[in-house]
Structures are given as C-alpha cells and as structure tokens.
Amino acid sequence: MLEPSHNNELPTIPGKRYFTIGEVADLCAVKAHVLRYWEQEFPQLSPVKRRGNRRYYQRADVITIRQIRSLLYDQGYTIGGAKQKLSSHEVKDDTSQYKQLIRQMITELEDVLEVLNAPAK
Secondary structure (H helix, E strand, C coil), X not given: CCCHHHHHHCCCCCCCCEEEHHHHHHHHCCCHHHHHHHHHHCCCCCCEEEHHHEEEEEHHHHHHHHHHHXXXXXXXXXXXXXXXXXXXXXXXXXXXXXXXXXXXXXXXXXXXXXXHHCCCC
C-alpha cells in the first residue's frame, strides 16, 4: 500500500513500544489534530488512553496511520474511500503492513551492522 518512494520520505519508526501523539505526528508527517480526527473516522485506530486522556500509540497504530496517510495524501482517496480500502484489506490477508515492518527491520538491522562494523576507538 505504501510505495517505497513515499516510505523513504518518512522517518524510521524507533524501537519503542508506545508513542505519544506528538511523536506519531512527527513520524507520520501529519498534525496532531489530524490524528485525533482520523481516530474518529477510522475504527482501526484506537490508541491506549491513560492519565488525563493522553493517547499512546503502538507500532501497529503508526503503521496504520502511515497507510491512511498514503491513501489520502499520495493516492488521492477520500476519507470514505480510504475507509473502504482499509476495511477490504482487513478482510483479505493484507501483507502490506508486514512488508513495511520487514523494510523497517531491514533498515534497523543495517544501522546495527554499520555500528558493529565501525572501527573501535
């Protein structure tokens, strides 16, 4: 769903378990108010809410948000069309999330390899 060219423009998702709304906004290149609106429109988005109604997103949420962003901004879907596209992909065995996760892991492993291969000081 996310094309590699658009995926490379977004920052790498850090290896954390939870992300604040500000962190997700930066990772997905959207504003926080847009994320809150998308939560109302897309049932797939359901961040954990803690003290003071603070939202904490998980890695899967960040990937879903990137898919929604791609559908709306890159592929030109409307909110309704993006909802249908995401719903139809949930019914099917959609592998795009897994492909993105694998690309992400490859990037992270390459970074680790660079650190390991760097000369010791």
